[in-house]
Amino acid sequence: MSISLYTDEQEEKIFISSEARTWTRSGLITDEQFGIINARTNTGVSQTNVFFRILFFLFTLACVIAVVGFYLWATGIRNEVTVAWSLMAFSIPFYVLAETLVKRNSFYRHGIEEALALSSTLLLCAGFVLLMNVLKSEPRLFILAGSLLMAASAFWVYLRFGFLYAAFIAVAALCVVPFQLSLSPANERVALVSILMLMLWMNLRKCLPTNEDFKKEKLATIQAFLLAGIYLAVNLRLPELFRIQSGYPGISDRSFAGFAPLFYWTTYVLTFLVPALGLYYGLKNRIRLIIDVSLVSAVITLATNKDYLGLKHYEWDPAILGVVMVIVAGFIIRWLIGGNNGMRHGYTARNMLKPENYGISPADLGTAVVIGEIAANQPSIQPEKPFSGGESGGGGVSSGY
Amino acid sequence: MNIAALLKEMHQEGTLSSDQLGILTELHLKKRFSIHRELRTAIYIGVLLITAGVGLTIKQYFVQLGDIAIVGSLTLGTLAAFLYCFLKGKPYSNDVVESPNILFDYVLFFGCTFYATDIAYIETQFHVLGDLWHNYLLVSAALFFFLAYRFDNRLVLSMALSTLAAWFGFQLSVRFPSMHHYYRESAIAYSIVIFLLGYSLHRLGKKKHFLDTYLNFTIHFLLLALLSGVIEYKIASWHFPAMVTAIVAIVAYSLRTQRFLYMLYAILYGYLCLGVVVFNFINDTAGRFLYAIISSIAVICLILILSRKFKESP
Numbered sequence: 001m002s003i004s005l006y007t008d009e010q011e012e013k014i015f016i017s018s019e020a021r022t023w024t025r026s027g028l029i030t031d032e033q034f035g036i037i038n039a040r041t042n043t044g045v046s047q048t049n050v051f052f053r054i055l056f057f058l059f060t061l062a063c064v065i066a067v068v069g070f071y072l073w074a075t076g077i078r079n080e081v082t083v084a085w086s087l088m089a090f091s092i093p094f095y096v097l098a099e100t101l102v103k104r105n106s107f108y109r110h111g112i113e114e115a116l117a118l119s120s121t122l123l124l125c126a127g128f129v130l131l132m133n134v135l136k137s138e139p140r141l142f143i144l145a146g147s148l149l150m151a152a153s154a155f156w157v158y159l160r161f162g163f164l165y166a167a168f169i170a171v172a173a174l175c176v177v178p179f180q181l182s183l184s185p186a187n188e189r190v191a192l193v194s195i196l197m198l199m200l201w202m203n204l205r206k207c208l209p210t211n212e213d214f215k216k217e218k219l220a221t222i223q224a225f226l227l228a229g230i231y232l233a234v235n236l237r238l239p240e241l242f243r244i245q246s247g248y249p250g251i252s253d254r255s256f257a258g259f260a261p262l263f264y265w266t267t268y269v270l271t272f273l274v275p276a277l278g279l280y281y282g283l284k285n286r287i288r289l290i291i292d293v294s295l296v297s298a299v300i301t302l303a304t305n306k307d308y309l310g311l312k313h314y315e316w317d318p319a320i321l322g323v324v325m326v327i328v329a330g331f332i333i334r335w336l337i338g339g340n341n342g343m344r345h346g347y348t349a350r351n352m353l354k355p356e357n358y359g360i361s362p363a364d365l366g367t368a369v370v371i372g373e374i375a376a377n378q379p380s381i382q383p384e385k386p387f388s389g390g391e392s393g394g395g396g397v398s399s400g401y
Numbered sequence: 402m403n404i405a406a407l408l409k410e411m412h413q414e415g416t417l418s419s420d421q422l423g424i425l426t427e428l429h430l431k432k433r434f435s436i437h438r439e440l441r442t443a444i445y446i447g448v449l450l451i452t453a454g455v456g457l458t459i460k461q462y463f464v465q466l467g468d469i470a471i472v473g474s475l476t477l478g479t480l481a482a483f484l485y486c487f488l489k490g491k492p493y494s495n496d497v498v499e500s501p502n503i504l505f506d507y508v509l510f511f512g513c514t515f516y517a518t519d520i521a522y523i524e525t526q527f528h529v530l531g532d533l534w535h536n537y538l539l540v541s542a543a544l545f546f547f548l549a550y551r552f553d554n555r556l557v558l559s560m561a562l563s564t565l566a567a568w569f570g571f572q573l574s575v576r577f578p579s580m581h582h583y584y585r586e587s588a589i590a591y592s593i594v595i596f597l598l599g600y601s602l603h604r605l606g607k608k609k610h611f612l613d614t615y616l617n618f619t620i621h622f623l624l625l626a627l628l629s630g631v632i633e634y635k636i637a638s639w640h641f642p643a644m645v646t647a648i649v650a651i652v653a654y655s656l657r658t659q660r661f662l663y664m665l666y667a668i669l670y671g672y673l674c675l676g677v678v679v680f681n682f683i684n685d686t687a688g689r690f691l692y693a694i695i696s697s698i699a700v701i702c703l704i705l706i707l708s709r710k711f712k713e714s715p
Contacts, residue, residue: 016404019404029425033416051664052664059700059704063694063697212403213404286431315458315460319453320454321450323447324447325443325444326444329443329444329447329503333502333503336436346431346434347435348437349435350435352435367510
């Protein structure tokens with residue numbers, strides 16, 4: 001039984017329409033053919049483009065905050081219990097409004113209903129946590145109860161509206177639970193991985209070959225998210241990556257990162273095993289997101305390997321990792337190109353499906369930012385001069401006005 | 402209804418060719434699976450890591466390595482990369498030129514980052530140009546512009562634009578967001594220059610698809626600079642009318658070309674600008690809350706009207 005506000009048929013048609021848009025962009029079908037597909041997949045729901053969706057979301061959220069703020073200011077409520085009940089009460093009309101917009105105006109990923117549904121969840125949890133705080137509950141208890149409430153309400157929003165990020169919020173909220181149970185750090189990790197594994201297992205059980213395509217896509221996205229969560233939970237040396245950036249002393253000073261040796265080495269093996277299994281599953285079933293998450297995890301495993309083994313980091317380590325990545329990618333490209341019609345086992349290095357072009361990509365932005373770091377990282381042996389000391393922003397030298 | 406059934410139906414009706422049916426079915430059933438994006442990302446991150454690793458190594462060990470070894474290896478790396486690109490690259494065309502292979506774009510990018518590191522090291526250590534050091538930035542920007550156009554590479558175009566921004570005095574430092582007087586004027590001058598450059602080249606038909614990159618840089622530099630002026634002087638300076646004019650122009654361009662990313666920029670910057678001005682006149686809390694409620698509803702209604710008018714797909 002589905003409790004979604006949208007029927008499976010609507011979701012499937014929306015999925016087909018989205019796929020057809022990608023085919024048109026990639027030159028696989030003509031505009032006329034896209035028109036035919038679009039006419040047959042008309043669901044009657046009201047959709048908008050991604051930029052309007054962002055604007056709708058942001059301004060609806062701003063409006064919700066202003067309405068709640070104005071109410072609290074106008075009524076002069078200062079009592080924490082009343083504030084808590086007010087916040088929880090506000091969650092009801094916002095949620096009802098979100099549902100109404102979907103039912104009456106057929107909104108689908110429009111931003112407005114998303115902001116309303118999400119803010120109703122946040123207001124409910126904020127009010128609840130505030131109430132628990134007033135009732136002098138133990139902090140651990142109200143964080144635990146708040147997390148469970150957040151997980152339940154976000155999961156409801158996911159089931160009802162289908163927002164994938166609501167499912168991610170629900171999973172993230174559940175991940176807080178093991179850390180509030182007074183367990184040892186090792187047991188906290190075990191409990192966390194167990195919760196994520198359980199959710200992954202339940203998710204995998206729902207994957208049936210007879211599922212509609214949109215459902216397969218949704219489940220695969222959640223699986224990838226859970227896989228990423230499992231990897232983050234098992235890698236004990238992950239904070240070391242951020243320590244290099246921040247310069248703060250990390251856990252490397254403690255032997256086995258403060259864990260028992262057996263547990264430590266088990267997680268070490270798992271940092272290799274999780275990406276390997278993920279990659280195997282992703283490649284076998286051709287699930288792009290799982291392949292991507294597994295590859296990123298594998299790179300992180302290589303980056304944290306020295307920390308695990310207690311070896312010294314050298315400045316050229318990133319360069320070696322970079323060279324390995326380029327060589328491996330180059331090898332795969334050559335291997336695929338050498339296959340029949342540029343394909344091996346159905347895999348190709350050719351660009352088949354083109355992404356949306358917005359004029360600027362994250363890679364362009366990354367290049368613009370990272371290149372400035374080149375100049376900023378030059379060795380400085382010259383004496384300090386007046387007006388000096390800046391870092392240039394591009395391919396040049398480091399100094400300033 | 403599912404994709405396979407729809408494709409078969411269209412094929413039977415004659416609206417989809419047999420070739421198209423074959424390719425689309427294979428793509429849908431994942432019998433043909435492209436890992437192009439993953440490979441490109443791996444190479445891009447790999448090149449960034451190489452650049453970072455080389456930079457850190459030079460910074461730490463430049464005394465032990467010696468100037469000749471550092472400059473020699475960086476120059477060799479740069480020349481090798483550029484030589485590869487000139488030998489393997491396709492001839493210049495004003496239109497989009499597909500790269501000869503996946504690696505090609507990143508070899509050029511690698512060459513540019515090594516060139517930047519090389520030049521930066523030479524000037525930091527030897528002060529060849531002394532007080533005129535910043536002219537290196539202009540030369541570097543010119544080289545990057547040339548390479549970006551020659552090989553149709555947007556990554557290198559971004560490098561060119563950010564290097565030119567550095568020549569105008571922009572820095573990636575904590576002082577950047579503060580946008581004090583000097584940076585504000587510099588940003589405005591920079592944005593006008595790159596807009597005119599991008600627009601002129603677009604009008605001349607040279608790599609028309611590069612215009613969006615120019616516009617993205619122009620809009621952010623210009624609107625951030627003008628917004629900082631509005632924050633400082635409110636409506637008592639030319640910044641406010643200039644901001645309004647710029648936003649109107651961006652909205653008009655967005656509507657004309659139906660590129661709604663620019664509408665997003667215009668509405669966000671415009672709302673911030675208006676908020677700064679209005680909050681200057683409204684001092685009481687109730688007024689500010691009411692302004693936030695009314696203005697956000699007004700913006701939502703405005704976008705709803707636009708959304709209905711253009712019936713944009715997601």
